[in-house]
Amino acid sequence: MSELLPTVTVITRVIRETPGITTLVFDREMVFNPGQFVMVWVPGRDEVPMALSTGTSITVQEVGDATRELCALSEGAKIGIRGPFGNGFSPRGRTLAVAGGVGAAPLLSCALKGKVETFLLGARTASELLFCDRLEECTELATATDDGSAGHHGRVGDLMAGRDLHGYQSILVCGPERMMEAVFHTLRQEGISARGQFSLHRYMKCGVGVCGSCCMDPGGLRVCKDGPVFPGDRLNGGEFGKYARDASGRKKNV
Amino acid sequence: MVSLLPGPVRAGGVDLKNHLILAAGVLGTTGASLQRVLSLGAGGVVTKSIGPFPNEGHAGPCLVVMEGGILNAMGLPNPSSDFVDELVPLQGEPVVVSVYGGSPEEFATVAGWFAGKARGVELNLSCPHAAGYGAALGADPRLVEACTRAVADLGIPVWVKLTPNVTDITACGIAAERGGARALVAINTVKAMRISTGMRRPVLGNRFGGLSGRSIFPIAVRCVYELYEACSIPIIGCGGVSSAGDVIEMMMAGATAVQIGSAVHSDLRVFERIAGELYSPDGEPSAELVGCAHV
Numbered sequence: 001m002s003e004l005l006p007t008v009t010v011i012t013r014v015i016r017e018t019p020g021i022t023t024l025v026f027d028r029e030m031v032f033n034p035g036q037f038v039m040v041w042v043p044g045r046d047e048v049p050m051a052l053s054t055g056t057s058i059t060v061q062e063v064g065d066a067t068r069e070l071c072a073l074s075e076g077a078k079i080g081i082r083g084p085f086g087n088g089f090s091p092r093g094r095t096l097a098v099a100g101g102v103g104a105a106p107l108l109s110c111a112l113k114g115k116v117e118t119f120l121l122g123a124r125t126a127s128e129l130l131f132c133d134r135l136e137e138c139t140e141l142a143t144a145t146d147d148g149s150a151g152h153h154g155r156v157g158d159l160m161a162g163r164d165l166h167g168y169q170s171i172l173v174c175g176p177e178r179m180m181e182a183v184f185h186t187l188r189q190e191g192i193s194a195r196g197q198f199s200l201h202r203y204m205k206c207g208v209g210v211c212g213s214c215c216m217d218p219g220g221l222r223v224c225k226d227g228p229v230f231p232g233d234r235l236n237g238g239e240f241g242k243y244a245r246d247a248s249g250r251k252k253n254v
Numbered sequence: 255m256v257s258l259l260p261g262p263v264r265a266g267g268v269d270l271k272n273h274l275i276l277a278a279g280v281l282g283t284t285g286a287s288l289q290r291v292l293s294l295g296a297g298g299v300v301t302k303s304i305g306p307f308p309n310e311g312h313a314g315p316c317l318v319v320m321e322g323g324i325l326n327a328m329g330l331p332n333p334s335s336d337f338v339d340e341l342v343p344l345q346g347e348p349v350v351v352s353v354y355g356g357s358p359e360e361f362a363t364v365a366g367w368f369a370g371k372a373r374g375v376e377l378n379l380s381c382p383h384a385a386g387y388g389a390a391l392g393a394d395p396r397l398v399e400a401c402t403r404a405v406a407d408l409g410i411p412v413w414v415k416l417t418p419n420v421t422d423i424t425a426c427g428i429a430a431e432r433g434g435a436r437a438l439v440a441i442n443t444v445k446a447m448r449i450s451t452g453m454r455r456p457v458l459g460n461r462f463g464g465l466s467g468r469s470i471f472p473i474a475v476r477c478v479y480e481l482y483e484a485c486s487i488p489i490i491g492c493g494g495v496s497s498a499g500d501v502i503e504m505m506m507a508g509a510t511a512v513q514i515g516s517a518v519h520s521d522l523r524v525f526e527r528i529a530g531e532l533y534s535p536d537g538e539p540s541a542e543l544v545g546c547a548h549v
Contacts, residue, residue: 210515248309249332
């Protein structure tokens, strides 16, 4: 075992990406695989898992008390960081990325490294589309919004229609589980679910594969340690797209 | 190295596949994760502690990994009675349900949900970081006896997991035995804390937590040894076990079987690995090893 106490980290820059999403830039650079996450300690509040958007940043969506507090921090504020943890994405050959909302955060680094040929990005509305400018510079970007205010009027998964999905060796997916389920369904219909790499979210407490709070049915895979990225063929017949567990371990619909 | 003859194992009224049991609170939140640990070679599994009401546990950080150990204050998160459904696919498997409550009546209520659905129950009278539960009761021998008796009356094998955070662990062991326990589990985590010097505050959300892992192994061996001298029911050793040598040492101190928890952090296949080294066709019968160090 090595010492994994939280490392005190100073926020050097706060970037308001969209009305509900903020990037916090740190004073140190982490070595990581895109898709890996860190446990972020908001002192006096809680500790939450967050994907790294780059080696020096997390990109946070306000969804609860801890993330709201994180997004309200100013330059010079201190947070604690454990990690990086988990496996991350493994893009191979021609790669397609499909992201919904803040799900673009863990995929940004893959794109910046030139690993993503085509990037499909969705959000509820135009102002919530994340990282558009940066992604346009390094990939072929197509967007979709639920309200039609930018790009395709509809779901990001719709953008897969008409594309030669078999031409992609890796299909990296991150976003709300319903959105990922739709992509999974499309890949399965095409018989290429194993090429999909899905970044899962589950309630986590320890982040290091001990407590069991993020275990998934049916195989008992730990999202924090065995994931968070799973190939599509490991998600068949389980809880994916159906339910997850809350902090107490009770099942809730996704 | 000393090795064990493979064969049937029975500890505290529960038949096990081998001497190695998954400790409570580790990967025990869902039926599927328990099944996974069994398929990876555990001889039995103990679930997450289940209580009378659903509980979200403490605010984080809840766990930090250190050199030689793990410090945690999870705060007993559990889905309460919803957990009964998790056990449906585990029927017939060596599953012991860890149970907690704030009174003998609550222990009996929760244990009652699992009568006929698990091989036994393990009473958590030892968690060091949950106000009103665990060690808050388990440090008082009268309450240990009362809680044990309330559950033993249900007719299910009862294991009582003891806290090392007392002056005399044997007083609690004797009380559990008097209450009708079929086995003692020693030990739960050792009350501990760390401070983030950069933040100038305790690391854990709950400030205090429980230390497990390699660094508490000598404490656990001492507790098992003391309990073996003072009590006559089987003892299940727990605390920092991570090798076959540790298992043998714990058994020589007086353990009939051992539980393994923190070691899954670095090696999920720890049960297979230890079993592979522990058993040999020319090994000794376990009865000759258990307690042999009492000289």
